[in-house]
Amino acid sequence: MTHFKVYREDRWPHMFCPGCGIGTTMSCFQRAFVNQGIDLDKTAFVSGIGCSSRVSGYVYADSLHTTHGRGLAYATGLKLANRDLDVFVFTGDGDLGAIGGNHFIQACRRNMDLFVICVNNNNFGMTGGQASSTTLHGYTTSTTPGGNPEYPFDLARLAAAAGANYVARYTSAHPKQLIRVMEEGMNRKGFRFIEAWVACPVYFGRYNKLKTPVEHLEWLKENSVHIEQMKADGRTSEDDIDLHVAGKITVGVIRDAERKSYIESIEGDD
Ligand SMILES: Cc1ncc(C[n+]2csc(CCOP(=O)(O)OP(=O)(O)O)c2C)c(N)n1
Ligand SMILES: [Mg+2]
Numbered sequence: 001m002t003h004f005k006v007y008r009e010d011r012w013p014h015m016f017c018p019g020c021g022i023g024t025t026m027s028c029f030q031r032a033f034v035n036q037g038i039d040l041d042k043t044a045f046v047s048g049i050g051c052s053s054r055v056s057g058y059v060y061a062d063s064l065h066t067t068h069g070r071g072l073a074y075a076t077g078l079k080l081a082n083r084d085l086d087v088f089v090f091t092g093d094g095d096l097g098a099i100g101g102n103h104f105i106q107a108c109r110r111n112m113d114l115f116v117i118c119v120n121n122n123n124f125g126m127t128g129g130q131a132s133s134t135t136l137h138g139y140t141t142s143t144t145p146g147g148n149p150e151y152p153f154d155l156a157r158l159a160a161a162a163g164a165n166y167v168a169r170y171t172s173a174h175p176k177q178l179i180r181v182m183e184e185g186m187n188r189k190g191f192r193f194i195e196a197w198v199a200c201p202v203y204f205g206r207y208n209k210l211k212t213p214v215e216h217l218e219w220l221k222e223n224s225v226h227i228e229q230m231k232a233d234g235r236t237s238e239d240d241i242d243l244h245v246a247g248k249i250t251v252g253v254i255r256d257a258e259r260k261s262y263i264e265s266i267e268g269d270d
Contacts, residue, residue: 006030006040007058015054019205019213021172021198022052025119028175028196032182043086046075048100051126052092052119069100072107075114083263086115093120093134097153101133104155108162111190113263117182118155118193121200129203140207154243156195160255165190167255171197171220174251181253190261197249220249227252 007030016022040061047053049068056063066074071089079087096104096118107114123141124130131141134152141148156169166188168181178196185192199205199216210216225248230240241250 005060006033008060011058014058016051017200017202019199019201019216020051020125021121021196021200021216022055022119024172024175025052025117025178025196025198026055026058028178029117029182032179032186035179036183036186038086038186042084043088044078044082045088045090046078047071047090048092048095049126050092050095050124052090052121053095055090069095069098070103071095072100072103072112072114072116076107076110076112079113079263083113083267087113089114089116091116091118092125093118093122093155094124094132097155097158098124098133101153105158105162108159108164108191108193110262111163111165111259111265113190113261115185115192116194118195120155120195120197121204122152122197123200123204125200125203129200129207135204139204141204142207151244156193156254157242159191159193159195163191163259164193164255165257165259165261166192166253167195168193168253169195169197169249170251171224171249172199173217173221173224177251184253184256188256189264190259224249224251226250227254 043061045056045059045063047056048071056065064074071091075087075089122135124132129142131144131148135148137151138147156167160167166185170177199213201213201216205211205216210219239245
């Protein structure tokens with residue numbers, strides 16, 4: 001295993017709250033990245049705005065901390081300008097699924113050669129816990145004190161339906177599995193999408209009786225169901241994987257396809 005630092009400890013202390021699952025996601029990413037021996041000098045990191053989008057500022061690599069929701073647009077330009085770069089995007093459910101929603105589906109449709117990690121804490125953490133487009137129906141946030149009347153996007157299913165080559169979802173209560181799918185995604189081409197549901201005890205948790213990190217992690221674990229387990233139980237329809245149909249966080253590899261990536265398409269076969 002190659003040993004090198006992925007994160008800039010000179011930037012510590014970081015700005016995450018106690019018990020925040022962004023740290024777990026960063027740690028999983030570091031392991032996957034180091035295990036795969038990827039060269040930081042041939043890598044760039046991009047993100048929008050949000051707690052999760054701060055990760056790009058903590059890496060020992062060239063990085064762009066861009067405008068809210070626009071990380072994928074910047075990342076697309078960067079990749080097209082320098083195809084030798086591995087471009088990684090750290091984003092949040094608000095950044096990617098709300099203000100950046102259109103960039104998200106278009107980048108998946110193009111099967112753009114990007115590796116995207118969405119830290120889904122079910123709310124706008126940075127701005128004080130407002131409801132996002134992934135906040136679960138009926139759950140409480142600072143802007144839905146009577147319970148969220150809306151239904152959430154299933155971001156992983158959305159990515160798969162829009163055409164992303166590799167899509168997987170786990171939670172910060174599944175670190176080993178997160179590392180595995182991150183490594184698998186690093187070995188695929190096109191749009192790779194890892195959705196990590198994470199504990200956010202300070203904002204999402206506080207409003208939903210999940211005030212401690214342990215309570216929040218237990219909630220994530222108890223409310224997850226593995227796709228392979230569902231298949232073994234005879235729930236084999238594509239729709240069964242949907243968060244709404246399952247009534248659970250469906251975890252596992254949701255799509256693993258070999259559609260030509262954008263770069264492969266423009267470079268042709270010669
Ligand atoms: C154009 C614009 N609109 C609104 C904001 C305020 N804002 C900053 S972060 C954020 C939400 C971030 O949520 P998410 O992407 O889920 O990240 P988290 O903090 O939860 O990790 C918002 C609305 C902004 N910075 N720019
Ligand atoms: Mg969020």
